Amino acid sequence: xxxxxxxxxxxxxxxxxxxxxxxxxxxxxxxxxxxxxxxxxxxxxxxxxxxxxxxxxxxxxxxxxxxxxxxxxxxxxxxxxxxxxxxxxxxxxxxxxxxxxxxxxxxxxxxxxxxxxxxxxxxxxxxxxxxxxxxxxxxxxxxxxxxxxxxxxxxxxxxxxxxxxxxxxxxxxxxxxxxxxxxxxxxxxxxxxxxxxxxxxxxxxxxxxxxxxxxxxxxxxxxxxxxxxxxxxxxxxxxxxxxxxxxxxxxx
Numbered sequence: 001x002x003x004x005x006x007x008x009x010x011x012x013x014x015x016x017x018x019x020x021x022x023x024x025x026x027x028x029x030x031x032x033x034x035x036x037x038x039x040x041x042x043x044x045x046x047x048x049x050x051x052x053x054x055x056x057x058x059x060x061x062x063x064x065x066x067x068x069x070x071x072x073x074x075x076x077x078x079x080x081x082x083x084x085x086x087x088x089x090x091x092x093x094x095x096x097x098x099x100x101x102x103x104x105x106x107x108x109x110x111x112x113x114x115x116x117x118x119x120x121x122x123x124x125x126x127x128x129x130x131x132x133x134x135x136x137x138x139x140x141x142x143x144x145x146x147x148x149x150x151x152x153x154x155x156x157x158x159x160x161x162x163x164x165x166x167x168x169x170x171x172x173x174x175x176x177x178x179x180x181x182x183x184x185x186x187x188x189x190x191x192x193x194x195x196x197x198x199x200x201x202x203x204x205x206x207x208x209x210x211x212x213x214x215x216x217x218x219x220x221x222x223x224x225x226x227x228x229x230x231x232x233x234x235x236x237x238x239x240x241x242x243x244x245x246x247x248x249x250x251x252x
Contacts, residue, residue, distance in 0.1 A: 029127060031143035033091030036155040040079065040095060047078040047098060047250070055238060055246040056096065059111050062237045063118060066182035074118060080250075084196065086113050087159045088120045090127050095159070098250045104192065107243050108234060111182075112189025115175035123174065125167045126158070133157065172219055176226045185234040186227040193220035 047053075056076060064071045076094040078101070085097040094117050104110035120126060130139055134154055142151050162168060176186045193216045238246070 025127070028140055028143055029091040032130070032139060033089045033093050035142060035151050036089050036158060037077070037093055037095075039152055039155040040077075040159075044079045044081060047080050049249050052078055052246060052249050055242055056101075059107065059114060059237055060094075060118075062182055063111065063115055063178055067178050069118065069122060074121065085159065086117050088117045088126050089158065090130065092121050094118065094121065102247060102250055103196075105195075106188060107236060107238050108184055108188030109192040111184055111237070112175060112179060112186065112192055115178040115189070116171050119171040119174035119178065120163070120167070123167075123170060125163055125171060128167065129158075129163055130154070168219070169222065172223055173226050176223055180227065180230050182237075183233055183235040184237075186223055188234075190220040190223040190227075193217070193223065 056078060060074055060076055061071060063069070064074060073092045074094060075092060076096060078096050078098060081097040082099040083097050084100045084103045086100050087095050089095065094114070096114070100113065101110055104113070134150075134157075138147065138150060141147055142154070163171070175189065179186045179189065196216060236243075
């Protein structure tokens with residue numbers, strides 16, 4: 001009876017408020033996001049071409065508006081790098097490499113990848129990955145001025161290592177939902193996965209996004225399965241002229 005009474009009383013306490021865990025987590029996410037982005041900004045070249053930024057912004061805005069995602073929660077940057085890669089940072093920041101955009105045969109393929117990364121953000125996968133692989137105490141230490149080397153290593157980890165299979169699948173399926181809600185056929189996302197998984201081995205060093213997301217053919221298959229019977233009539237976000245001009249600007 002004493003145990004049950006104590007347990008009942010403890011259940012009534014709002015421990016999240018007592019320890020301010022939510023506040024600490026939000027603050028930590030924001031500081032980590034800024035620290036990691038500061039590393040990439042110093043080590044990579046950001047694309048500031050306004051036409052490129054506006055074009056990608058149109059794609060991100062379409063996804064957000066169609067899925068009730070607060071637009072201001074998603075920030076993005078384009079880095080001039082040949083690698084076919086994209087990744088998310090802890091507090092809603094999305095990083096796209098120019099190589100990924102150029103590798104996309106059409107805008108629907110690119111939007112599929114963007115949806116996948118936004119899903120990681122919305123499902124809080126980045127922080128789950130960081131807490132699991134680095135530890136909360138180490139992460140908090142980074143935000144209080146400690147562990148400069150750890151900041152660098154962790155930033156590299158986010159851009160070059162995969163989430164576990166469960167989180168990857170969850171993000172893929174959520175991406176399909178995002179695409180359908182935005183009237184964009186998910187088949188293009190699946191085709192992109194198939195295409196990248198079939199490239200010759202001597203090109204793999206450029207395919208960071210595919211190498212950090214294993215079993216791409218399996219992923220393409222369950223993407224198609226999840227979309228089955230939920231056909232979306234594709235409505236292009238960008239005109240063909242704008243899509244072509246976007247690639248021209250990135251090739252310059």
